[in-house]
Amino acid sequence: MTDQSTKPSLPAQSPPVAPAVSKDKSRANWLKGDGAESLRRNLGLVGVLVILVIIGIATRPELYGDATWVKNNVFTILTQASAIGVVTVGMTFVIIGGGIDLSVGAIIAIAGVWSTTLSTQSYGTFGMIFTAIVVGVVVGLVNGALISYGRLVPFIATLAMMVAARGLAAQISGKQTQVSANSTINSIASTKILGIPMLVIILAVVVAAGWVLLNRTTFGRRTVAVGGNPEAARLAGINVRWHTVLLYALSGLCCGIAAIMLTSQATSAQAAMANLYELDAIAAAIIGGTLLSGGRGTIIGALFGVLVFSTITNLFAINNLSTEVQNMVKGGIIVAAVLIQQFRYRSLTQLLGRKPTS
Template identity: 65%
Template sequence: MSDEGARTGTAPAAAPVTPERQPPAADERSRVEQAARTAEPARSPLGRLLDSGAGRNLGLVAVLALLCVVGIVTADTFLTTSNLLTILTSASIIGVLTVGVTFVIIGGGIDLSVGKVMALASVWATTVATQSYGPLIMVLCALAVGTGAGLVNGLLIAYGRIVPFIVTLAMLITAQGLAERISGRRSQIVTDPVIAGIANTRVLGIPLLVYIFAAVVAVGWVVLNRTTFGRRTFAIGGNSEAARLAGVDVRRHTVLLYAVSGLCAGIAAIMIASLTTTGSSTHGTLYELDAIAAVIIGGTLLSGGRGTLIGSILGVLVFTTITNLFVLNNLATEVQNIAKGVIIVVAVLIQARAQRSSAAG
């Protein structure tokens, strides 16, 4: 206190704030935030739309439209009812697998085994012993085998703490071996007329397989977007530790995600057994890669936490349409695979750009 202050008994007046003095923390934070907002590049409404889930889906619709234009120009039979139904039927089986894979990838995992789990379920459901009990037991057998394989995957990943890539790769190999062992490496003919008739049944001119596909997609969409299970799936994929601290049983939920994927493989097994009238260990070869690729180009992040089921289904339709165009134009299979590989790389690059834009925004 100064001499003047001591004589008057009052504190001296505060010195005025000079430029050399440090401003309050709140003012400093506001100034930094304002500078950051000024430095950020302005994003147009179109850019924000393209980075959103709806924008990515619109982009896939545009790709589908472009493929249809190419089909009309290059193949006279592309727009025929028969060919369009062929595309939908081909998309149905991989589409059902894709629904399950979408759940797993959004939850931060990966499932390489769905194709061969489907083959194993188709073989187990079409053995002579199983078929002797009728179509209901065949369906239940396929669903049980698929779900059981998914549960094994989930338990090893969640409680065994093994990397999903390794677990599902091991399941792929094991399921292939079991399918070959049970079938003796021979195709087993579906003798039950009910199962064999599923693929041949049409309602309003549309194959029953397409309706099954649509039903699985509808149920999957509701579960993913309108239930606690779906919200927890996104939360675990985005940050599993934060989800655990929020009270989510991450390990149990992970097991359930892989069980969902296995259940979808069981449904697909009945569909492919009906379509081909066989149960075979050769079913589903590379189907898992097609399913994962469809999920990726549909906008689902491989790291988890973000994705849409509609985008995954649009991805399936894009790949199926490309395959159909190659067949109609008699192009080699290897060229088709190259085209798919390029599409996957482009999709991943677009994902990376979207992530950078989201981080910047």
């Protein structure tokens, strides 16, 4: 009989060891997946900006060789992007929420004209700013009410508002350019803080506020939910109609701010101001990664989209190229961005790593 006590004891099982992951593999994975899609797109837009700068250096090396000119040109691009950038923040929220706003340019016009009437200017700086913002918000509320409670398609409602607001702006101004006599308003465009133009600071503040609102608040989460699936959002307890009204009011608020910025730059306002701003804002949001169908988008991506278009405009200006060619290039970029959204792959590695079918 074998003595059990003489049997060799089995070694204790060691705890499971996680498989080693190489540093190269872990670095490659951080750009994979749907969660990093916005990061990949933003990096792509940064690449586009770098390419545009390289083109500028190649075509006008004498300009880019001057460090002072380069610094001033960067601020010029940012200043040109400031007003449309503010509008794009509001447009991004509307599109993420499943809508569209074709009236932003007209809202800027009516807000600018209304705030520069003689009666409004008599109330001083605060009166002009207050009027522009209130007019923008009220028009946005009307858009939202027509869409939410009037059951109008956003395209039709905002298209009608675009025509009506331009007409009302022309009626108020008598089809004349209204000059701003307020020195404080006029000085916004020329004021610098620590060497940074005030218009650029306003843009930065609006972008930061928009990012926090979209990514760190219940309002932002509800916006994504409403745009992604309105019925599911309603069943989850979200008042979809009221939230839609608020989104268009937010867009109107951004238009009111932009109206003051443009009035400061031109020291005047007219019914034709901010022409085609709606198309520029929509295009910037789209190439920044905002889905036209709603439910997804980023404020930072939209800002990069604005900077791409502003840099293109600057590149054409320093090379004395026509506006017509510039518009054709912009149109091509918009079409390419939409096609990428429709036929995009989750990542470049997935595309390159796909095995051929036999």
